[in-house]
Amino acid sequence: MDTIRTIKIKNKHLQRIHNNLRQILIKAVLKRCSELQKNGQKKDRDKLWFSFIKSILKCDICYSKTSDMVYFPKWERWFCVSCAEKRGWIREPESIPQLIMTRAQVRHFLISLEDILARKTCRTDHHYA
Numbered sequence: 001m002d003t004i005r006t007i008k009i010k011n012k013h014l015q016r017i018h019n020n021l022r023q024i025l026i027k028a029v030l031k032r033c034s035e036l037q038k039n040g041q042k043k044d045r046d047k048l049w050f051s052f053i054k055s056i057l058k059c060d061i062c063y064s065k066t067s068d069m070v071y072f073p074k075w076e077r078w079f080c081v082s083c084a085e086k087r088g089w090i091r092e093p094e095s096i097p098q099l100i101m102t103r104a105q106v107r108h109f110l111i112s113l114e115d116i117l118a119r120k121t122c123r124t125d126h127h128y129a
């Protein structure tokens with residue numbers, strides 16, 4: 001998987017369930033890590049902790065546990081959308097400026113394009129009103 005993947009939950013009810021599930025899983029992981037630490041099982045504790053660090057349970061920068069998340073395969077990490085946007089790693093479609101051309105600009109563009117194409121194909125029989 002080489003593509004950046006964003007997971008957004010728009011339904012408020014599902015967001016609440018998702019966030020509550022995250023909290024339960026985080027508590028379970030932290031409790032188990034603590035137990036493994038006390039029992040001297042450092043290798044198992046480190047393995048679980050590293051899996052937690054790489055998980056979607058929290059943002060790897062701001063530690064948000066309630067945000068929509070983005071996965072970056074090159075780092076094998078999840079970050080919240082806000083942190084990824086602040087660093088310019090992603091751009092939300094609504095934040096991308098719209099390209100709006102006037103009718104005159106569209107006409108000019110099409111004439112220029114046709115002119116370019118005409119030159120490439122050596123056409124000389126076109127005229128514009």
Ligand SMILES: [Zn+2]
Nearest residue numbers: 059062080083
């Ligand atoms: Zn974040």
